[in-house]
Amino acid sequence: MRKRTPQTIPSTNHSSPHSAEGMHSSSDSSSPAISSLLEENLKTIEDSFANCTDLKILTWNYGPGLEQAAFSVYFDTLTKSTLKHFVKDTLQNLVPHELGPARTVTIDDVIDFFENKGVASPYVELMDDFQQVVSGILDGKVVIFFNGWSRAIAYYALDVEQRQASEPITESTVQGPHVSFIESLERNIGVIRSLIKSPHLKFEMFTSGEQVQRTVSYGYLEGVVKPETLSEFKQRIDGIVKEEIIEVSYLEEWINDSLYSPFPQVRYTERPDTAVNALLDGKIIAMVNGSPSILICPGSFIEFFTVSEDYYYRTIFSSLIRLIRVAAFIIALMLPSTYIALSTFHSELIPTVLLLAILNTREGIPFPALVEALIMEFFFELLREAGIRLPRPIGSAVSIVGALVIGQAAIQSQIASPVMVIVVALTGIASFALPQYNMAIALRILRFPLMFLAATFGGLGIMVGFILIYLHLTTLRSLGEPYLDSVAPLDLKRLRDAIFVVPRRLLVHSPRSRHFYKKTSGKNKIT
Amino acid sequence: MRKQERVSSLQMSMLFLFFMTGSSIVIVPAPLTNIAGNGAWISLLIASTMGMILLSGILYLNRRAPDLSLVEQSRSVLGNIPTLLLLIPFTCVLFWNIAGIVLEIGTFFKSTMLKETPTYAVNSMFFVTIALTALAGIEVIARMATLFFTLMFGCIVLVWVLVAGLYHPEYLLPVMPDGIRPILNAAYVVYGFPYSELVVFSIILPFVKSEDKPKLSKHMYLALIVNAITLIVSVLSSIMVLGPLSGDLKYSLYQLARLIYFQEIIERIESVIGFALIIGFYFKASILMLILIKTLKDLLGLKNERLIALPVAFICLLLSVTTYTKEAELEELVNLTWPLLNNLAYALPFLLILGGTFIRFHLKRGNKQPL
Amino acid sequence: MPGKFITVLLLASAMLAHDLPKFKKARARDRLVYGAFLVPLLYLAFIFVTARSWPNLDSIFNVLRGPAQQFIHWLNPVNS
Incomplete structure (x- = not known):
C-alpha cells in the first residue's frame, strides 16, 4: 500500500480497470504542457487514463459552422450528471444574449474571456499543464479542452453519496445536540x-x-x-x-x-x-x-474522563458521575489483581462472613486464583472480540445467552468460582463506562501484568505495579504538555474542574480563558 | 537529570520531608522506646534540634554558592585531591545507605507479611522500580511526590485516629525513670538515622528554581518541623497504646495498625497500612539514588550520568542481599555504628567544606574592606 | 542457588539490553566508569550467588564497632 512508483505522463502502464484513480505524475515539473492541438490533448488523456472505463470524454462542436471542436473529460462515477449545463453555461457566458446552438462564438472569444478572468457561472478554474488536469479530474472536476487553446478550463462537480448526519454511533447523549460529523x-x-x-x-x-x-x-x-x-x-x-x-x-x-x-x-x-x-x-x-x-x-489524563454532557447537567450530578468514572477506571484496572492478592495472600482483609462464603465457593476448584482469573478473562476477551463481528440480529442474543450459559457452565464444572465470574464481569462493565475507547484499551493491556504481580507478590506486587504505572504516567507528555497536567504538578485551581465539576459562575478563572494569550503585549500573559 | 531540570522550593521541601520521614516513621519509634522508654520523645526533640543545625549549615552553603553542588564547592574551596579523598567514603556510605533502605523493606516484609518470598526477589523488584524512578529525573520525582504524600500521610494520620480508642495517656508517665542518659543515647541513635543523613541533600539543593531560592530556607525548616512532629506523635501514640511493650515490638506503626478494630469490617488492615508505608521507603531510596548518581557525576566528571544508573542500582541491590543478612546484625548496626559512620563519612566532609567556605567568604570580606 | 543465579542473569541481561545503545553513544570517560563499576558488580554477584562470606562493605563498617561501642557506653552506662 505504501509503494509509490511515480509515473510520468504519458505512460503505457495500466492500472486495474475498476480503479477510479489512474496513474499520477510525479510531483516534479516534468509534466507536459497542454498543447493547442485537440488531438494531442485527447491522446494524452487517453494514455494516462487507459483502462479507466468510468472516464467519459465527450466531444462537441461550436462556433460558426460548428467547426470549432472541444471535448470535456470527467469521471462518471465522481461527478454530477448535470454536465451539459457546464458546456452550455460556458458558452452562454461568452455572449450577451440567450444562446442558441452557439454558432456565433469563436475560439478567440473563448480565450479572451477566460484568460482575462471573466465572471463565469459556475466558477471556472484555468489549467496550465497536465498534472493539474489529472489532479483536477481525480478531484471530481469536469475539464474542457478547446481546440486552438493551450489551456483548459475546469468546473468543480464532485457528487459522491454522503451519509446523512445523524446521531453519533458511539457517543449518543440524552441531552445535547444529536448531530455528528460525517465523512466530508x-x-x-x-x-x-x-x-x-x-x-x-x-x-x-x-x-x-x-x-x-x-x-x-x-x-x-x-x-x-x-x-x-x-x-x-x-x-x-x-x-x-x-x-x-x-x-x-x-x-x-x-x-x-x-x-x-x-x-x-x-x-x-x-x-x-x-x-x-x-x-x-x-x-x-x-x-x-x-x-x-x-x-x-x-x-491530558483527566480529559479522558470528561464528556461534553457533564456541562449540560447540574454540577452535583456531573461531579458524582465523574467520580463513578474514576471508580470505574480503578476497578477496571485493579479488581482482578486485588481479588487474586486478597484470596491468596491477604485473606485476613476480607470480612469473615464474606471470606467464608468465598472459600466455600472456591472449594474444589483445581486451579490457583491466577489461572482461574486468566481463563475467565480470556473467555471474556474472546466474547468481546467475537461480539464485534457478529451481525446485529444474532449479536445480542449470542452475547447474552453465551455469557450466561458459559458463565453458568463454567461454575458448575468447577472451572471458575462465582466470585471470579462476578469479578470478571464487573471489570468488563467498568471498562465500558469510560467515555474514551482508547483509554479502555490501555486498561485491558495493563490488567494482565498487574495480575501476575499480584499472584507473585500479593499486595506488594499491586503496590509496585501501581507505582510503576504512576511513574510512567508522570513521565508521559502529550505534545510537550505533562500528561498528568493538573494532578502532578498539582494545580489546585485547575483541578477544580478536573474531578469535580464546578458551576461555571463560580470559577474565577474559567477553564476557557485560563490561557488567553494577548498578542498585543508581545509577551505571553495569562489574563 | 536532563539539562535545566528545576523544581520549586515547595517541591524540594516535600522531597526533603519524604526523605526524612519515609523510612523513619516505620522503624524509628521502636528502638527509641527500647532505649529511652517514655522519654523517647525528648530524644526526638534533641535530635531534631541537631538536625536543624545541620540544615542551617546546608542552607548556608547553598546561599553562598547557589548553583554549585557540594562536590563542585568542595573542589573550589579545598582543592581536587582533598575532595576526592573526603568524598570517597561519602560515596561508599551513600551506596550502602540505599542498600540499607531496601534491606529494611525486605526485613519488614519478611517478618510481617510475605514470609515465604525470598528476600532477593522482593529486593530486586524494589530496585527495578527505584532505578526507573531515579532515571526519570528530579522533576518527575517531585511531581509524583504530591500523590504519594497524600497517600502516606493520610494512612499515618488514619492510624493515629483509628487507634485513639486505645490510648492510655497514663502510660506516658513517668517520663524519665532512668535519668537523662538513656535519653541521650536514644537521641544519638535517632540523630544517626535519619537526621545526620540530611547532609546529602546539599547535593541536590542547586536544582531549585532561581526565583524560588529566597523562600527555600523557610520551606525546608517547615518540612523539618513537620517531620519532627510526625515522628513525635507516632512515638507518643505508640507509648500510649503499647505502654512498656512498645520498646520490644519492632515496627510500631504497623503494630498499632494491627490493633485497629472497627465494626468487624475494618479489622486487620495492617497489610494495607504496610503497603502505604512502603511508599515512604521507596521514595526515600529513589531520592538517595538520584543524589548518588549526581554525586558520581560531579566526582568523576561524567557527561551522561544516566548511563551508570543501572549498574549502580545493581550494585546496591547486591549489597542489600550480601551484607547484614541477619536481622540482629542490622539492628546492631543501626543502634550502634551508624551514627558514628555518618558522622565520619557525611558530616565530617561537609563540615570541612562548610568551614572552608565560611573562612574564604570572610577572608574575601576582609580583603574588600580597606578599599 | 539456582533461583539466585537466574535472577542475577535476568537482571544483568535486562541491564545490558537497556544500556547497550547508550553505551555505544557514550564518551570514552563514561564507558571507562561503566566498566569500572562492573568490577565490584561482578564480585558482589559472585559472592551473592555462591553465598560466601568474603570481605564486603559490612566488614569495613564493622571496624567502627569498637569505638562506637565505647562512645555509647560513655554516653549511657546503663545500656549494654
Whole structure:
C-alpha cells in the first residue's frame, strides 16, 4: 500500500480497470504542457487514463459552422450528471444574449474571456499543464479542452453519496445536540465554523499521500491555544506529507510523544459540541477527508474522563458521575489483581462472613486464583472480540445467552468460582463506562501484568505495579504538555474542574480563558 | 537529570520531608522506646534540634554558592585531591545507605507479611522500580511526590485516629525513670538515622528554581518541623497504646495498625497500612539514588550520568542481599555504628567544606574592606 | 542457588539490553566508569550467588564497632 512508483505522463502502464484513480505524475515539473492541438490533448488523456472505463470524454462542436471542436473529460462515477449545463453555461457566458446552438462564438472569444478572468457561472478554474488536469479530474472536476487553446478550463462537480448526519454511533447523549460529523471534510469544517463564529478560528489544510492525496486539516483558536503547543504540533505534522493517510488515527503516530505507551495521548470524537469545547479549551483538532472522527490533541489524563454532557447537567450530578468514572477506571484496572492478592495472600482483609462464603465457593476448584482469573478473562476477551463481528440480529442474543450459559457452565464444572465470574464481569462493565475507547484499551493491556504481580507478590506486587504505572504516567507528555497536567504538578485551581465539576459562575478563572494569550503585549500573559 | 531540570522550593521541601520521614516513621519509634522508654520523645526533640543545625549549615552553603553542588564547592574551596579523598567514603556510605533502605523493606516484609518470598526477589523488584524512578529525573520525582504524600500521610494520620480508642495517656508517665542518659543515647541513635543523613541533600539543593531560592530556607525548616512532629506523635501514640511493650515490638506503626478494630469490617488492615508505608521507603531510596548518581557525576566528571544508573542500582541491590543478612546484625548496626559512620563519612566532609567556605567568604570580606 | 543465579542473569541481561545503545553513544570517560563499576558488580554477584562470606562493605563498617561501642557506653552506662 505504501509503494509509490511515480509515473510520468504519458505512460503505457495500466492500472486495474475498476480503479477510479489512474496513474499520477510525479510531483516534479516534468509534466507536459497542454498543447493547442485537440488531438494531442485527447491522446494524452487517453494514455494516462487507459483502462479507466468510468472516464467519459465527450466531444462537441461550436462556433460558426460548428467547426470549432472541444471535448470535456470527467469521471462518471465522481461527478454530477448535470454536465451539459457546464458546456452550455460556458458558452452562454461568452455572449450577451440567450444562446442558441452557439454558432456565433469563436475560439478567440473563448480565450479572451477566460484568460482575462471573466465572471463565469459556475466558477471556472484555468489549467496550465497536465498534472493539474489529472489532479483536477481525480478531484471530481469536469475539464474542457478547446481546440486552438493551450489551456483548459475546469468546473468543480464532485457528487459522491454522503451519509446523512445523524446521531453519533458511539457517543449518543440524552441531552445535547444529536448531530455528528460525517465523512466530508468541508461539511465538518462548516459545522464547526457555524458553532464558533470568530475570525480567530483558524483551519489550515494540506494534502498528503502520493496515491490517496488525502486532504488533512487542523484547526485551532488563535489566542487561546498555546503557541509552543501549536509549533510543536506543526513540526510533527510536517513529516506526514509522504504518508498514505487512510484514517485520522494515522496522524496519531506522528503526533504521539510516546509510541509504546499503552495510554493514548490524543482523544477522538464524532460530536461537534465536544470539538467546540476542545477548541475553546485551547486544543488543536485534526481531521481528514473521508473520516468522521476528529482528533483532539494534546490530550491530558483527566480529559479522558470528561464528556461534553457533564456541562449540560447540574454540577452535583456531573461531579458524582465523574467520580463513578474514576471508580470505574480503578476497578477496571485493579479488581482482578486485588481479588487474586486478597484470596491468596491477604485473606485476613476480607470480612469473615464474606471470606467464608468465598472459600466455600472456591472449594474444589483445581486451579490457583491466577489461572482461574486468566481463563475467565480470556473467555471474556474472546466474547468481546467475537461480539464485534457478529451481525446485529444474532449479536445480542449470542452475547447474552453465551455469557450466561458459559458463565453458568463454567461454575458448575468447577472451572471458575462465582466470585471470579462476578469479578470478571464487573471489570468488563467498568471498562465500558469510560467515555474514551482508547483509554479502555490501555486498561485491558495493563490488567494482565498487574495480575501476575499480584499472584507473585500479593499486595506488594499491586503496590509496585501501581507505582510503576504512576511513574510512567508522570513521565508521559502529550505534545510537550505533562500528561498528568493538573494532578502532578498539582494545580489546585485547575483541578477544580478536573474531578469535580464546578458551576461555571463560580470559577474565577474559567477553564476557557485560563490561557488567553494577548498578542498585543508581545509577551505571553495569562489574563 | 536532563539539562535545566528545576523544581520549586515547595517541591524540594516535600522531597526533603519524604526523605526524612519515609523510612523513619516505620522503624524509628521502636528502638527509641527500647532505649529511652517514655522519654523517647525528648530524644526526638534533641535530635531534631541537631538536625536543624545541620540544615542551617546546608542552607548556608547553598546561599553562598547557589548553583554549585557540594562536590563542585568542595573542589573550589579545598582543592581536587582533598575532595576526592573526603568524598570517597561519602560515596561508599551513600551506596550502602540505599542498600540499607531496601534491606529494611525486605526485613519488614519478611517478618510481617510475605514470609515465604525470598528476600532477593522482593529486593530486586524494589530496585527495578527505584532505578526507573531515579532515571526519570528530579522533576518527575517531585511531581509524583504530591500523590504519594497524600497517600502516606493520610494512612499515618488514619492510624493515629483509628487507634485513639486505645490510648492510655497514663502510660506516658513517668517520663524519665532512668535519668537523662538513656535519653541521650536514644537521641544519638535517632540523630544517626535519619537526621545526620540530611547532609546529602546539599547535593541536590542547586536544582531549585532561581526565583524560588529566597523562600527555600523557610520551606525546608517547615518540612523539618513537620517531620519532627510526625515522628513525635507516632512515638507518643505508640507509648500510649503499647505502654512498656512498645520498646520490644519492632515496627510500631504497623503494630498499632494491627490493633485497629472497627465494626468487624475494618479489622486487620495492617497489610494495607504496610503497603502505604512502603511508599515512604521507596521514595526515600529513589531520592538517595538520584543524589548518588549526581554525586558520581560531579566526582568523576561524567557527561551522561544516566548511563551508570543501572549498574549502580545493581550494585546496591547486591549489597542489600550480601551484607547484614541477619536481622540482629542490622539492628546492631543501626543502634550502634551508624551514627558514628555518618558522622565520619557525611558530616565530617561537609563540615570541612562548610568551614572552608565560611573562612574564604570572610577572608574575601576582609580583603574588600580597606578599599 | 539456582533461583539466585537466574535472577542475577535476568537482571544483568535486562541491564545490558537497556544500556547497550547508550553505551555505544557514550564518551570514552563514561564507558571507562561503566566498566569500572562492573568490577565490584561482578564480585558482589559472585559472592551473592555462591553465598560466601568474603570481605564486603559490612566488614569495613564493622571496624567502627569498637569505638562506637565505647562512645555509647560513655554516653549511657546503663545500656549494654
